[in-house]
Amino acid sequence: MKKNYTFSEVRNIVENMIGKTFGELNNYKISSENYNKGSFGFIMEEDVFKYGKNTKSELDIANLNIELKMTPYKINKNGTLSAKERLVLNIINYMTEYKNDFYDSHFWFKNKLIQIVWYRYEDNKPKSDFLITDELLFKFPKEDLPIIINDWYTIINKIKLGLAHEISEADTMYLGACTKGENSKSEREQPFSDIRAKQRAFSLKSSYMTQLVRNHVSNSSAERIITDIDENISFEQIIENKIKKYRGKSVIELKKLFGINSNSKNVNELIVARMLNIKGKVAQTDEFIKANIIPKTIRINSNGSIKESMSFPSFDFIKISKEKWYNSELYEMFSTTKYMFVVFREVNNDYIFSGIKFWNMPNSTLNNEVKDAWSKTVEVIKNGNVVKDIIGGKKFSNFPGMADNSVCHVRPHARNANDVNTLPIPDNKTGMTEYTKHCFWLNSSFISEIVKDI
């Protein structure tokens, strides 16, 4: 049974939720151990707004065009806030959504007005005790809408190309297409290919929700790169327009131009910030945080090769040994992160800035080569088969190397060899219970291929 509301009724209801726990709202009808993923939303729909569970593809409060969303955030060790999850919106109907323009899309129909209610997630606390702390009747801010629109078209264009099965959350900036439904049975048909594609939903990325919660709940904001709002220009084009006049200039020239005296390793980072007219760090700008874009500097040798492979955060041997691929840290990272490669080419002992490329791991590569390297790594750890040999004090491992995989390998990444993580079972050969921290690296040859035309 659906009810009509006025905006002020909705306002009152939502404001009354703040400061209450889920247990209080629900009169403790759901016992703490019986909470599941859907409980938080269900309590809002059932106990607060008092209408039946809404599983249909219609708006929660149809007469006001409002969709209701309950979403968690957490407090980090350093006191900042982060969204705990992406905000999952409507499922993408591959067979129909591509026929629309943005403003007549089902996405826009469902999500142009979202009543967001935030609760504070805390580890080791009964779910019924989670506290509701904030709310916002959310409309896409005018500075974000152009990017959302571009994201929507990026997803739609992949459907039109018959590549719905190749969609990755990292293809886009703020609006992602996240998988929904955990097994292969949740695959759907797509209009321009016979290959079945994973069911996906539009979502606001975790990184976007993090920035939103920081803005709204803790009132902190970040420096912005985009100054002119124009939905006909993509973010990548905006960046290209800003940096193109510096292409071909050497690091020495650029340092002079921007008045940078530093010789430290992060000098290239400073140069890029100046090109984009940013005072702080590029990675800390509003756009980069929201879109989860990580800048990486790449130096190409005069012979065209790249000397160094690219490192990522080290992994926890115990954690990774317990993971399943689709919820592994590595899968999560590559399926949601976009990278901005800043390319410098070596010429006469100086480095020439040659351009910028945005990149994210293609789905097929992720689920083939990367998955393969990950699986082998997990096997090695689980079997206690870590150490291959120790020669002259150097430990050689059985982890996948460059020769085993065309995309990535596993190597140490630590302060020194004594900087270790604990192994889940002792190593067969040496009995070691801990081992130098390791991480996945993208092979230099793989990166070479990506940036060869930059």
Added chain:
DNA sequence: GCATGATCATGC
């Protein structure tokens, strides 16, 4: 010159 182990440097 490449593959792989090891470590430096910076910033929070």
Added chain:
DNA sequence: GCATGATCATGC
């Protein structure tokens, strides 16, 4: 003190 981006060092 630690995470992370970046790079060095060595042996084949």
